[in-house]
Amino acid sequence: MNDRITRRDYLRMLGISGLAIGTGSFDPSRALARGVGESGGFQSSVIARDKVQPNRANPVLIDGEVIQPQRKLQVFAETDVLVVGGGSAGIVAAIAAKRAGAKVTVVERYGHFGGLWTGGLVLVILGHIVKGPKQVCQGIGEEIMRRLDKMDGAIINRRTGSNPTVDAEAVKYLMVEMIEQENIDVFLHCWGVDAIMQDGAVKGAVFESKSGRQAILAKVVIDATGDGDIFAAAGAEFEHRSHNIGLVSRVGNLDKIDKSKAPPDAKPKHLGSATPVKGVNWVNLRGPMVDGLDVATLTRMEMNHRKFIWNNIRKTRSIPGYERLYLVETAPQLGVRITRVLDGLNTVRLDHLKNATKFPDVIGVGGASNAEHGEWQIPYGALVPEKIDNVLAAGRCISAELRMADLVRLIPNCFVTGHAAGVAAAVAVRDRCSPRDADVSKIQKILRQQEAYLG
Ligand SMILES: Cc1cc2nc3c(=O)[nH]c(=O)nc-3n(C[C@H](O)[C@H](O)[C@H](O)COP(=O)(O)OP(=O)(O)OC[C@H]3O[C@@H](n4cnc5c(N)ncnc54)[C@H](O)[C@@H]3O)c2cc1C
Known part of the structure; x- marks a missing residue:
């Protein structure tokens, strides 16, 4: 059966079927006009009754305690590699594993890909290029940058060696395109809540969604949740850290500001930095150092930061010449930088960076956000839990000492560890072994074939 949706079907579903179908001239202004006020033409229908x-x-x-009884879960899917979390690390991991020959499934708690990168509006890709200038993030991370550049979705100047700045909507679109091109199974709006265990090894994950609580079985699971939700649930050891929790925003009409009208002492010090959208800047808010795993704290941060940003913009708009400045949006996702960090077989350390340590199990090279540091190797052991089998960490929750946290979590470095985790998982699946026993030389060979830079 051909279940492809044609452009005509899609427009009909959107309720804009009367538009110039077939002429190739889709008129968005008419489409938008149809969307003003939902008068007529819409129907809801019954899917099931009394279900x-x-x-x-x-x-x-019972006696003041809430007891969760045993219950059999529906196995929703079976896969080779299950990636939990569709952020910068997770998406690259999924693509890498698929290209290395594995069947891949991604579950993501939100309705879009990119994690903090898109939902958190973190638009500057620090460490993609290091002093030299030299580009250390290659492979799939670099492919994403090239594709964004082609789409006009990023500001990239390779000649000056400045790091790229991207447009979050372009990234969200590109992630969907890449996932579809690779034929990767994805389930959005699915929150991974538990690890399925057998004899000390992870056999899949349980997730919650509007469809209820279900299970996905997998040969290898990649924890790309940023917070180590799955390796923690599996019983892997980790360090629980606090970091500054902020909220990024975008402000608009920067090109309509008339600074000459403002009294010199009233000019705002910082209005963020440029984005690929003309007149729109992204503004980073650092926030206090708190616990990103504490739900009461997260709630407080969301509410306080939003009030702060709104009031700050109002104050700035009261300055002569700044009246037209406006708040485009606050990021839908809070800026949680670090929470759980894996205790791995190896740990990324600052003295490794300073001594330019070479690892026989190198799986990638990290970049730094400052001019003082160049490149540093990342060992495979930093992705592998000390004890629990069949799970790998990728992204900001890999094994790294405190002083390296701010480098490990940079987006290009999350691409790099995601890339390695994806390839390693596919190698383990193919060789029917646990990722801890995977042949590192095979992982390195495939990473190089996929154009990753290993130093
Ligand atoms: C305010 C702020 C400013 C920053 N500035 C910069 C900067 O200028 N340059 C830079 O390079 N980096 C910066 N960073 C760091 C960088 O943005 C992040 O470290 C990086 O994006 C992390 O990528 P990740 O894929 O590891 O994790 P995340 O982006 O957190 O992705 C994790 C994904 O998993 C999903 N998820 C989480 N838990 C579950 C679950 N249980 N089940 C299913 N899905 C789940 C999330 O929704 C998300 O999509 C900044 C970070 C913050 C917070």
């Missing part, structure tokens, strides 16, 4: 969800077993209240 009881299968395997319900409600938690019960």
